Amino acid sequence: MINDAISPLDGRYFEKTRALEPYFSELALMKYRTMVECEYLIALSALGKTALRKFSPSETKTIREIYEKFDDASYKKIKVLEETTNHDVKAVEYFIKDALAKTALKDCVEWVHFAITSEDTNNIAYALILSASLEKVIVPEIKIILGEINGLAKKHKDLPMLARTHGQSASPTTFGKEMKVFASRIEKQLEYLVAVKIRAKLNGATGNYNAHFVAYPRIDWLAFSKNFIHDLCLEPNLISTQIECHDNYVAIFDTLRRINTILIDFSQDMWRYISDGWIIQKPKAGETGSSTMPHKINPIDFENSEGNLGLANALFEFFARKLPVSRLQRDLSDSTVERTFGAAFGHSYLAYVMLLKGLRKIEINETKIKQDLMAHPEVIAEAIQTVLRREGVEMPYEKLKELTRGKAVTMDDLSRFIDSLKVTDKVKAELKAITPLNYTGLASKLAS
Known part of the structure; x- marks a missing residue:
């Protein structure tokens, strides 16, 4: 942790964000700039159409080692150069030139940053x-994260759950x-x-x-x-x-x-x-x-x-x-x-x-989820009125609206309502078999 850091990313959360350090630190930026300049120099040599001579494999290796072995000392050299240039990319150019000047490539230093802009x-x-x-x-x-969420989906695909639309109880899901x-x-x-x-x-x-x-x-x-x-x-x-x-x-x-x-x-x-x-x-x-x-x-x-x-x-x-x-x-x-x-x-x-x-420290409370779902039997009103529409019953939506809207109803209330309907005993049995726990449509299949 950097105790005097301005950003919490480099203070409180220092250890949690270190995975990004090789890419977004100032040192990393200088290393990537150095890599681009070195690879450009190598590409110019390989082109073979300029006055820049062709590099030997060992010379190419020497150039690449400038960025491959880039470290704190390399970074500090660039920052010292930048104090004079007041231009970070020009400092990178001079850093590479200084490194090459000590090698057999000293005759090629002016081809660093040739014809390009920062x-x-x-x-x-x-x-x-x-x-x-x-x-x-x-x-x-x-x-x-996706794997964790998919794991929850697969494990609990059949767990019926109260849905909420507009914050209100709605047709069950899983x-x-x-x-x-x-x-x-x-x-x-x-x-x-x-x-x-x-x-x-x-x-x-x-x-x-x-x-x-x-x-x-x-x-x-x-x-x-x-x-x-x-x-x-x-x-x-x-x-x-x-x-x-x-x-x-x-x-x-x-x-x-x-x-x-x-x-x-x-x-x-x-x-x-x-x-x-x-x-x-x-x-x-x-x-x-x-x-x-x-x-x-x-x-x-x-x-x-x-x-x-x-x-x-x-x-x-x-x-x-x-x-x-x-x-x-x-x-x-x-x-x-x-x-x-x-x-x-x-x-x-x-x-x-x-x-x-x-996600890794949670458990799904299946008992509580089912209890809360069963506390809202009104959610099967949609199922009942839809079956009644199928059977040609007049105004089934309105009948269920009168029974349930804004009211606390029980499964017994719904059962008595079903008994009062002028439909066959088979349809009544079908309607009474519907519960909040099984009225989940294709939710299980969708979760698979």
């Missing part, structure tokens, strides 16, 4: 950061089916998320390959840019201004925001089920729920998750509004915003961790 380096670095953090951390964590609703929603958004192709550009100061073309007009720089970005497992954007337009970043952030919104909905429902006694939280020895009320076990993990999901979504929503907008060929306002990507991902990841913590 945003070429930056946008590719951020694209790689987003791609890696999604693949290695965020998506796997969401899949774990606990498992309600879990499956959330799982299904998350699965669909995950499909969208992994399908987003992260784009990047490498085309110079205003997107026209000006410096590249003036130096080597016979080289197909469009093909070079396309191949270079493809080799980094990214999608090339060949037409841009100085900046990559960030539209596909927004697609990622909007999809994460939808996933987070689904999980807010889920957290709030779980909170309500705990409040109703339908879900029991297992106590942990030594923990305190309230500083004054000794009995309490508060649903703090679900509440913590909900709060962090909201914080993340506020940032994602701002990113979506801000990042696609840049004055003319480029202004710098996106740069400081990009540095907060880690905050949005950090609050999301923390929310996922806390949600999983909450």
